């Protein structure tokens with residue numbers, strides 16, 4: 388027996404298709420964008436360190452800067468209400484004191500648990516090899532990106548995830564340090580101006596190992 392919530396979630400998931408052409412007359416307010424970012428931030432992350440960072444490109448100037456860097460994805464850039472650049476902060480562990488102190492202040496975590504967690508985090512993350520740290524923050528940030536696509540759908544918008552862009556140059560174009568911020572993907576966001584298309588998926592039998 389499915390609850391209404393489960394049905395709504397399934398509808399959102401199964402009706403999401405990558406949309407590459409958007410209605411150019413539709414603006415999304417920064418207030419609404421901020422709400423979507425806040426809601427997508429409920430994603431889980433390693434150590435709850437939330438490494439995702441977001442560059443919202445919703446101005447003419449920003450879009451013009453991005454255009455030469457998005458390879459074969461110019462239609463999304465030209466027509467979307469916003470291009471959402473998802474970055475992973477490889478220095479995310481520097482926010483750990485803030486996050487864990489807030490959890491204690493809000494009564495969500497006992498102080499002794501915070502102290503133990505912070506000790507572990509401070510011993511673990513800063514000494515990881517750069518490649519491992521990069522992998523961790525990118526996995527976490529991809530979960531945020533997926534949540535963003537679903538929440539956007541619930542607001543009546545569509546998205547298109549994109550990996551086709553000049554990674555390092557995009558980070559620099561928005562005055563951020565590519566040593567610190569690792570690009571994860573860009574999401575085009577807006578009101579669809581095309582239906583999108585059904586795409587095939589491998590079956591559970593093809594992707595599942597049972598033991």
Ligand SMILES: Cc1cc2nc3c(=O)[nH]c(=O)nc-3n(C[C@H](O)[C@H](O)[C@H](O)COP(=O)(O)O)c2cc1C
Nearest residue numbers: 403404405407460548549550551552572583584586
């Ligand atoms: C990480 C990632 C990168 C992608 N890069 C691009 C891209 O650069 N350009 C594009 O048109 N679609 C891109 N896609 C969209 C995929 O082609 C699409 O998700 C897939 O074909 C399944 O279709 P659907 O999203 O409509 O279900 C990307 C998707 C993901 C998850």
